[in-house]
Amino acid sequence: MIVAKNITKQFGKLKALDNVSVTFSKGECIALLGPNGCGKTTLIKSLLGMVVPDSGSIHFNNELITNKWMYRSQVGYMPQIGRYPENMTIAHVIDMMKDIRKGIDKDPDEELVKSFGLKDLLQKKMRTLSGGTTQKVSAALAFMFHPDVLILDEPTAGLDPLASEKLKQKIIKEKEKGKLVLITSHILSELDDLITEVFYMQEGKLLFHKKLVELKEETGEAKLSKAIAKIMITQEAEL
Amino acid sequence: MKKLLKYVIVDIVQNKIVLIYTLLLLIISMSVFNLENNTAKGLLSLLNIILIIVPLICIIFSTIYIYNSSEFIELLVSQPLKRRTIWLSIFSGLASSLSFAFFIGAGIPILLYHADATGFMMIAMGLFLTIVFVSIAMLAAGLTRDKAKGIGLSILLWLYFSLIFDALVLFFLFQFQDYPLERAMVVCSFLNPIDLGRIQILLQMDISALMGYTGAVFRDFFGNSTGITLSFIGLLTWIIFPLIISLKKFKAKDL
Numbered sequence: 001m002i003v004a005k006n007i008t009k010q011f012g013k014l015k016a017l018d019n020v021s022v023t024f025s026k027g028e029c030i031a032l033l034g035p036n037g038c039g040k041t042t043l044i045k046s047l048l049g050m051v052v053p054d055s056g057s058i059h060f061n062n063e064l065i066t067n068k069w070m071y072r073s074q075v076g077y078m079p080q081i082g083r084y085p086e087n088m089t090i091a092h093v094i095d096m097m098k099d100i101r102k103g104i105d106k107d108p109d110e111e112l113v114k115s116f117g118l119k120d121l122l123q124k125k126m127r128t129l130s131g132g133t134t135q136k137v138s139a140a141l142a143f144m145f146h147p148d149v150l151i152l153d154e155p156t157a158g159l160d161p162l163a164s165e166k167l168k169q170k171i172i173k174e175k176e177k178g179k180l181v182l183i184t185s186h187i188l189s190e191l192d193d194l195i196t197e198v199f200y201m202q203e204g205k206l207l208f209h210k211k212l213v214e215l216k217e218e219t220g221e222a223k224l225s226k227a228i229a230k231i232m233i234t235q236e237a238e239l
Numbered sequence: 240m241k242k243l244l245k246y247v248i249v250d251i252v253q254n255k256i257v258l259i260y261t262l263l264l265l266i267i268s269m270s271v272f273n274l275e276n277n278t279a280k281g282l283l284s285l286l287n288i289i290l291i292i293v294p295l296i297c298i299i300f301s302t303i304y305i306y307n308s309s310e311f312i313e314l315l316v317s318q319p320l321k322r323r324t325i326w327l328s329i330f331s332g333l334a335s336s337l338s339f340a341f342f343i344g345a346g347i348p349i350l351l352y353h354a355d356a357t358g359f360m361m362i363a364m365g366l367f368l369t370i371v372f373v374s375i376a377m378l379a380a381g382l383t384r385d386k387a388k389g390i391g392l393s394i395l396l397w398l399y400f401s402l403i404f405d406a407l408v409l410f411f412l413f414q415f416q417d418y419p420l421e422r423a424m425v426v427c428s429f430l431n432p433i434d435l436g437r438i439q440i441l442l443q444m445d446i447s448a449l450m451g452y453t454g455a456v457f458r459d460f461f462g463n464s465t466g467i468t469l470s471f472i473g474l475l476t477w478i479i480f481p482l483i484i485s486l487k488k489f490k491a492k493d494l
Contacts, residue, residue, distance in 0.1 A: 051493040052491055070319055083309075083313055
């Protein structure tokens with residue numbers, strides 16, 4: 001569904017993405033893992049066209065995305081830090097998003113708006129919201145328009161346990177509908193029952209991209225967190 | 240495009256600065272016209288105020304507005320929208336609301352007190368300068384990510400167009416006063432939108448006779464319909480050119 005070939009992106013001296021090639025296919029739920037600053041967010045933003053790679057190509061449903069924009073109607077994106085116009089209320093932001101996609105999606109999915117209890121906060125201005133509530137708005141918007149691809153950048157960071165459980169159930173539900181889900185997270189324990197593949201990056205390079213089952217077999221661990229820890233230790237030993 | 244434009248305009252109107260700007264212009268123009276018995280004199284005083292204040296407010300307000308909308312822009316870029324649409328919507332929103340403010344604040348008093356060719360030319364030039372300086376602001380904000388740098392740059396640009404450019408031209412004139420520079424001056428005036436506006440209005444006011452031989456050359460070149468058309472084209476270029484460069488920059492920007 002998404003095929004990236006040899007993408008490289010440099011910010012000043014820092015190589016955020018170094019010749020990364022990857023294929024994400026439909027129906028998978030993929031965890032993007034790696035230490036801080038390894039290029040996960042840059043990769044995600046490149047897929048969304050928010051960052052323009054220096055070289056390489058990205059195809060979405062066999063179509064090159066450079067300078068394209070319609071494909072984004074099939075992507076739901078939840079940013080790591082949601083930044084919204086401060087003077088708008090939640091209701092305004094949601095209405096604006098619906099307005100932008102008018103004609104593309106006629107029946108928005110407001111399940112998360114309801115289950116997160118955002119209905120009571122609709123008239124609050126974005127600048128008065130707490131970090132967690134902003135995350136809830138981001139999540140609700142990402143799922144609202146029935147996207148085929150969900151890109152979630154640290155979705156549960158800042159959410160309370162109840163909300164993050166609700167979000168997890170929603171992700172599982174969407175995954176079962178055969179959608180492609182990309183998640184980055186540092187809380188590995190909560191990824192265990194979500195993901196099917198692991199994509200591990202380090203210093204802008206792809207280290208491995210494997211099925212979760214294979215990874216667990218190779219390391220002999222039953223938990224993702226333990227398996228990743230084992231790999232990181234062997235990595236360090238090699239260095 | 241229309242949808243986004245609506246949100247941009249609502250946002251600008253909610254921001255009270257544009258209302259204050261309208262009121263300020265209204266107070267200035269009303270008092271200038273009521274201060275003197277001769278409305279032509281009032282128009283001349285208003286000219287100088289408009290040539291200073293309109294570019295200043297337009298460029299500073301627009302630059303700050305663009306930087307403050309960075310969240311809005313970031314949100315929109317991840318949506319199914321063309322970057323071109325986003326950037327042009329912000330430009331049109333700023334240009335239309337500031338033009339509207341100018342029209343209410345200065346245009347209506349001019350129409351009330353001095354509704355002749357000079358008055359119309361003044362309104363037209365005021366509107367042109369508004370849009371030109373919004374366009375230059377888009378460029379200044381597009382060139383750098385740093386807000387302080389961007390606002391500094393737009394202040395410098397304003398200083399350049401309203402003071403430094405004229406000083407340079409004067410310097411140039413005195414250095415080469417032995418040569419006939421009148422024609423070179425005509426070309427020079429195209430390099431500064433404020434000068435283009437000023438010349439057109441002064442020519443309409445029939446005081447170019449006071450400017451000596453240069454005034455006569457200007458009258459000869461700018462006074463007829465070809466000259467007016469050329470200076471309108473010049474001002475349009477001043478709108479389009481910075482906008483296109485800023486659009487190119489924005490299309491390649493990482494957010």
